[in-house]
Amino acid sequence: MTLQVDQRREAYRRMLSIRRFEEALPKRIAAGEILGSVHSSIGQEAALVGACMALRDDDYITGTHRSHGHPIAKGAKLAPLMAELMGRATGICKGRGGSMHLADASVGIIGESAIVGGGIPLATGAGLSAHVRGTDQVSLGFFGDGAANQGAFHECINMAAAWKLPVIFFCENNLYAVTTPARTTHGQPDVAKRAAGYAIPGVIVDGQELEAVYEATRTAVERARRGEGPSLIEAKTYRFDEHAIGIVMPLHYRAAEEVECYRRERDPLLLYRARLLEAGHGEAELGEIESTVERMVGEAVEFARKSPHPDPSSVYDYLYSNPIGYPA
Amino acid sequence: MQTTELTYLSAILEAEKEEMARDSRVILIGEDIALYSASGALGKLDPKRTWNAPISELGFSGMAIGAAITGLRPIVDLTIASFVYLACDQIINQAAKIRFMTGGQVRVPVVFRMSMWHGSSNAAQHSDRPYPMFMNVPGLKVIAPATPSDMKGMLKSAIRDDDPVIVFEDNDLWAKKEAVSTDPDFLVPLGKAAVRREGTDVTIVSVAGCLLHALPAAEQLAKEGTSAEVIDVRSLVPLDRATILASVAKTGRLVIADYAHRTAGAAAEIAASVAEEGFATLKAPIQRVTTPDVQIPFSPKLERPLYPNKDKIVAAARKIVH
Numbered sequence: 001m002t003l004q005v006d007q008r009r010e011a012y013r014r015m016l017s018i019r020r021f022e023e024a025l026p027k028r029i030a031a032g033e034i035l036g037s038v039h040s041s042i043g044q045e046a047a048l049v050g051a052c053m054a055l056r057d058d059d060y061i062t063g064t065h066r067s068h069g070h071p072i073a074k075g076a077k078l079a080p081l082m083a084e085l086m087g088r089a090t091g092i093c094k095g096r097g098g099s100m101h102l103a104d105a106s107v108g109i110i111g112e113s114a115i116v117g118g119g120i121p122l123a124t125g126a127g128l129s130a131h132v133r134g135t136d137q138v139s140l141g142f143f144g145d146g147a148a149n150q151g152a153f154h155e156c157i158n159m160a161a162a163w164k165l166p167v168i169f170f171c172e173n174n175l176y177a178v179t180t181p182a183r184t185t186h187g188q189p190d191v192a193k194r195a196a197g198y199a200i201p202g203v204i205v206d207g208q209e210l211e212a213v214y215e216a217t218r219t220a221v222e223r224a225r226r227g228e229g230p231s232l233i234e235a236k237t238y239r240f241d242e243h244a245i246g247i248v249m250p251l252h253y254r255a256a257e258e259v260e261c262y263r264r265e266r267d268p269l270l271l272y273r274a275r276l277l278e279a280g281h282g283e284a285e286l287g288e289i290e291s292t293v294e295r296m297v298g299e300a301v302e303f304a305r306k307s308p309h310p311d312p313s314s315v316y317d318y319l320y321s322n323p324i325g326y327p328a
Numbered sequence: 329m330q331t332t333e334l335t336y337l338s339a340i341l342e343a344e345k346e347e348m349a350r351d352s353r354v355i356l357i358g359e360d361i362a363l364y365s366a367s368g369a370l371g372k373l374d375p376k377r378t379w380n381a382p383i384s385e386l387g388f389s390g391m392a393i394g395a396a397i398t399g400l401r402p403i404v405d406l407t408i409a410s411f412v413y414l415a416c417d418q419i420i421n422q423a424a425k426i427r428f429m430t431g432g433q434v435r436v437p438v439v440f441r442m443s444m445w446h447g448s449s450n451a452a453q454h455s456d457r458p459y460p461m462f463m464n465v466p467g468l469k470v471i472a473p474a475t476p477s478d479m480k481g482m483l484k485s486a487i488r489d490d491d492p493v494i495v496f497e498d499n500d501l502w503a504k505k506e507a508v509s510t511d512p513d514f515l516v517p518l519g520k521a522a523v524r525r526e527g528t529d530v531t532i533v534s535v536a537g538c539l540l541h542a543l544p545a546a547e548q549l550a551k552e553g554t555s556a557e558v559i560d561v562r563s564l565v566p567l568d569r570a571t572i573l574a575s576v577a578k579t580g581r582l583v584i585a586d587y588a589h590r591t592a593g594a595a596a597e598i599a600a601s602v603a604e605e606g607f608a609t610l611k612a613p614i615q616r617v618t619t620p621d622v623q624i625p626f627s628p629k630l631e632r633p634l635y636p637n638k639d640k641i642v643a644a645a646r647k648i649v650h
Contacts, residue, residue, distance in 0.1 A: 060398060094431030105433035110397045115421045121390020122397065122422060129395040132355060132376045139394075152417075155387025162382070318432035319467055321490035324519040324566045 001211055001279050002218075003053065008276060011053050011210055013289050015045040015269055018069045020297040021078055025085070026245055033305065034085045037247075038099045041069030043240035046268030047172050048073035050213025051140060051233070054221050060108045060126040060139040062119030064172075065100040066239075067112035070142055076104040078300035088307035095310040096318065116177075117143060117150030120169070124156040127167035127230070138224040140168040140217070146177030148191045157232065161198040164229035168220045171232070172207065174239040179253035192234035200230050207235030208268045211275070238262040331507035339476040339508055340441070340497065343483035344403060345370050346512050348377060351401060354487060357381055357388050358405030358441075385411055389440065390418035393492075396438040397426070401487060409442040409496065410456040423492040424467030435490045439483070443497040444536070446587060446624065447635060455624035455631075457536070457587040459496045460594050463564050469518055470565040472496040472536035477508045478562055481516025489518065498537035498587075521568035523575070527557035530581040530645045533572055534560050535594050538585035538617075538636050545641035554649050564594055572598060573606045580611035583644045585636045590618040612648035617641050 003011060022040045029038060041048060044066075052073040055061070063070035071081060076092070081102050084091030091097070092104050100114035110126055113119035123141025130137040147153055148171055160167045171191045175182050183189050195202025201223070205216040213235055220231035240263055242249050276286060316323075334342060341364065348354045348370065355377050356370070362380035365373045381388040385406060392402035406412050412419070423436050446455045462470045469491055473479040479497070486493035508514075524539065525546050534542035539560050546556035557575050561568065576582050582602055586595035595616040602614060617636040625631050 062394075092431065093429060093433070096431050097429045101429050103430045103433065105430065110394060110434060111422065111426055111430075113422065115417060118390075118417065118421055121387050121418055122394035122426075124387070125391035125394020125396075126398045127394075128379070128391055129398040129400045132395070133353075133399060139398075152386055152390060155382075155384035156391065158382060159384060159387055159391065163379070318430075319428050320469075321427060321435045321437075324469075324517075 001275065002215060003211060007053060008279070008281070009289060011049050012272060012276060012286070013293060014049045014052070014073055014075070015210065015272065016290060016293045017078060017296065018045045018048065018072045019269055020293050021072060021082070021300070022068060024297050024301055028086070028301065029246060034099070035087070036098050038085070038245045039066040039243065040241045040245055041066050043262065043268070044069060044172055044174060044207065044237045046210040046272065047207035047213055047235035047237045048142070050210045051142070051170050051217045053214050054217035055138070055140060058108060059137050060110050060123065062110055062123040062141045063103070063112040064116070064119060064142060064144060064147070065112070065114035066144070067100055067102040070112060071102050071104040071107060071109055074104070074107040074109060076107045078296055079303040080104070082300040083304040083307045086304045086307070087309065088304055089310040090303070090307040094318065117147035117152040119143065120147065120150070120152045120156050124160050124165060124167050127160060127165040128163070130166055136225045138166040138168060138221050140170050142170050142172055144177065145171060145173040145175065145182040145186070145191060148194065149185060157198050157200070157230065160230040161200045164227060166224035166227070167230040168217065168224060169230060169232045170217070171234040172237055173234050174237050176239065176254065178243045179249055181253070190234065192232055195232040200232060202232040202234070204234050204236065207237030208266045208271055210268060210272045238266060330510045332510050333505055334476045334480065334508040336476045336479050336501040336504045339480040340483060341369050342508070343480045343487070347484055347487040348373065350512060353399060353401045354403065355379065355395070355400055356403050356405065357392050359383060359407055361405055385414035386418055389415035390422060392438050393418055393423045393426070393436060396436045397434045401437045403439045403441060403487060406440055406442040408454055409444045409458055410453050412440070412442050412458065419468070419492070420465050424465045428467055436492050437490045438492050439486045439495060440492070441495045441497065443499050444587065445499045447500060447632065449626055449628050449631060451626040452623040457496070457619070459564055460588045460592055460597070462494050463594065463597060467492070468565060469493040470496070471518060471563045472498065473562055474498065474501060474534070474536055474539040474560050476504060476506045478516050478522070480508050481514055482518060482562065485515045485518050488515070493518070496536060500537035500540060519563045519566035519568060521571040522560045522562055523557065523571065524560050525556065525558040527555035527579065529555045529579055530583060530649050531557045531559060531572070531575040531579045532641060532645065533582065533584045533598055534558060535564070535586040535588070538587060541636055541638045541641055542585050544638045545645070548638065548642050549645055554645060556645060567597070567601070569601050569605070572602065576602055576606045577609040580609055581648045582610070583615045583617060583641060583648070585617045585641050587619055587635060589621050590616065591621050593618055615644035615648055617644050
């Protein structure tokens with residue numbers, strides 16, 4: 001294993017936090033406490049956390065509509081995220097973002113875009129900004145296989161390559177754009193191979209293996225910090241749940257056996273737990289992390305439920321930084 | 329006040345040059361802009377301050393937004409206003425929304441500049457005046473200065489503003505000259521209309537380059553014994569409704585000259601505001617002088633008659649002044 005002992009614990013804690021946080025949601029949705037579309041990252045935790053473990057706190061990331069995992073992977077506190085899902089005034093976005101937009105700027109997130117591919121230009125711009133300001137920060141843009149077919153992906157990867165910007169284009173390839181299999185919509189199904197068209201490194205990594213993702217990302221981050229430009233990483237991963245929680249999809253777009261097989265054999269948490277045990281981390285140590293995470297998620301739910309709803313008269317707040325005679 | 333004679337076009341470059349000298353966070357990004365710095369038009373610049381971009385309007389507009397969120401103050405030169413449509417997802421779904429959607433966690437100090445090339449036989453894909461579309465997007469500020477002095481002062485205000493500002497430039501005005509302040513802190517505030525001529529019988533509200541026709545129309549009306557007040561809106565969002573309403577309260581009559589298409593244009597919004605809040609002061613129906621709802625044709629014989637001009641504004645005023 002390449003992560004240090006305390007980093008391994010932290011990585012496991014973050015993966016487990018994503019899992020338990022999202023497992024708590026169906027009950028709250030059923031209770032009418034969480035409205036709107038809710039997309040779970042369960043199954044994709046190693047890709048998220050593996051990538052973020054290779055970043056510094058002051059590095060930037062952008063995410064997607066499947067937005068709960070990114071802040072947790074980057075180290076965000078759970079309570080303001082849960083409060084946001086419930087639309088409360090204490091939510092990380094003051095009740096203006098919701099499930100698809102859990103951006104926490106305090107951990108370097110500059111946007112969670114529910115327009116597929118919409119975060120890629122922001123991530124690239126953050127890389128440009130770091131370069132212009134002369135810092136050694138890097139920027140990592142998470143996006144899915146679907147976003148790799150947006151013009152924004154190609155336009156930005158081209159500019160980042162031409163200008164050697166410190167950007168990591170990180171594809172969470174979970175194989176399906178809602179119900180559309182990537183194999184039916186990608187001329188080149190391996191997203192990472194598109195890197196060749198822009199003369200930058202493109203790496204395919206097993207997105208279910210945390211340390212493999214970490215290693216690939218660390219290499220890309222080091223290259224970016226040296227001023228050598230961007231990389232494209234494709235983590236082959238899998239979404240265990242449906243596109244959105246509670247949504248009923250036609251069953252035939254992916255076989256039940258395929259889902260079962262991933263859950264049984266390719267669960268990133270089970271895989272990493274086994275690796276930790278092999279490396280000498282004891283059951284007691286892992287059990288303590290597990291009970292801490294359970295408690296933190298429970299506290300986040302309680303915090304959210306007890307938090308006030310936003311005051312309707314505050315709706316114009318945060319529309320402008322410098323309001324000029326607004327509202328009219 | 330120290331001044332220098334500037335054209336509307338050179339006022340844009342002066343504003344950019346001054347703000348780039350003042351604040352190292354200001355950068356310029358856009359297509360085919362390398363020549364500005366190479367020719368010295370923007371002074372001697374660090375190459376990190378000007379980004380001569382590929383033809384990727386969506387990508388570089390979004391990158392400017394990401395750069396703005398992370399500490400820079402980019403100016404995006406989209407050149408021709410019709411090209412902004414390619415960048416609209418990033419401008420509307422990101423720049424306008426991201427501060428709101430994050431509950432105020434980020435700021436987006438970015439300027440998008442674009443020129444409206446109407447009236448010069450460039451056909452439908454180079455001749456749009458699309459400011460009303462952006463007036464319908466909360467979170468954006470939208471300005472359309474009509475004089476060199478306003479262009480310099482308002483562009484500088486836009487660059488210093490912490491919100492996304494779209495600057496519509498009117499190519500009809502490029503060669504217009506006037507004395508402009510050389511004070512590096514000369515600013516014209518956003519959100520304030522200018523009364524260009526005082527009058528008592530009719531208010532003519534002018535948007536962008538319509539000022540070139542509204543002022544001669546007022547001259548013509550004066551010869552006919554009608555006293556016209558001319559208001560240059562300058563800023564469309566925020567819109568200075570108070571100045572317009574105060575003028576209509578005095579004159580009781582309103583003509584609005586607007587280069588945009590008629591349906592849901594800037595004139596429609598101004599007319600609606602006056603109808604709602606100033607109805608009791610109106611002595612006659614509001615008149616709109618706009619470009620009709622048709623695409624801009626190539627042939628000058630077809631194109632030229634479409635836009636607002638002096639004669640149309642005079643005719644609209646005559647219709648309601650008895």
